[in-house]
Amino acid sequence: MTVRTAAETEAGDVIAPVTVPVSRETLVAYAHASGDQNPIHQDEEFAKSVGLPDVIAHGMWTLGAAGSVVSEWVGGAGRVIEFGTRFTKPVVVPTTGADVVIDGVVKSVDPESRRATVDLTATAGGDKVLGRCTAIVQLD
């Protein structure tokens, strides 16, 4: 993994879209790894009984997937200094799975601290599922 430098990074640079598949198995693995065993993320009958269209992904899975994309772009997970979002819409995961498309754009680069602010976008089925998803990353 190559570490990105401040010298090669400027506002307007883009993170090309990455398509991340999500299946029911992905959500079971995330439930075990995170400890979030809410049945709306695993049990179709339960999800529908509380008014959801189907099983939905954990919002934190989606944010985690976006974190993996920005970590890869900057050149290491330890370089993501600040990271956050609003959860605007659920990612619906039918038995056939779904795709989340994640991309980003550099908003600014501070040459002193060599930190960049990156806005990330995540969409599923054409819907924006994360709102104001922003990372501050440490460049070299």
Added chain:
Amino acid sequence: MPVNADFQGRSYPPSGPYAVSADQIAAFADAVGSDDPLHRDAEVARAAGYADVIAPPTFAVTIAQQCDRAYVQDPEAGIDYGRVVHGEQRFVHHRPITAGDALMGELTIDSIRMAGGHAMITTRTELTADGEPVCTSTSTIVVRGGEDQ
């Protein structure tokens, strides 16, 4: 019972320690689709200046949610967990969470706001190791209002 606004501003004594293992980090990295070797190869992590393998940037939520339990499971808080959705999440990392960490978490209820029959609760967890700051995790949950509110 509606959400109890009296909890705004309350801080809890630190909970923990929460031990972080290399296995937990690898399983979490797998689940969020990260193939960064910093999560799995201690030699690569040490070469990059870390004490051991490091966690993905959102891993802190797994610890913060354990710290939250003292609050959300308190019957006096009035939180019906079946009505909770995650509204917002933010992390400030002071250093990466690292395998071998024994984290302590100090929970504060920053704000409780009522809007349109819903309650929006912002909690902040300060994670530390050996007294040094590791991560500040801030979470807003929305407790959807019931018919009785």
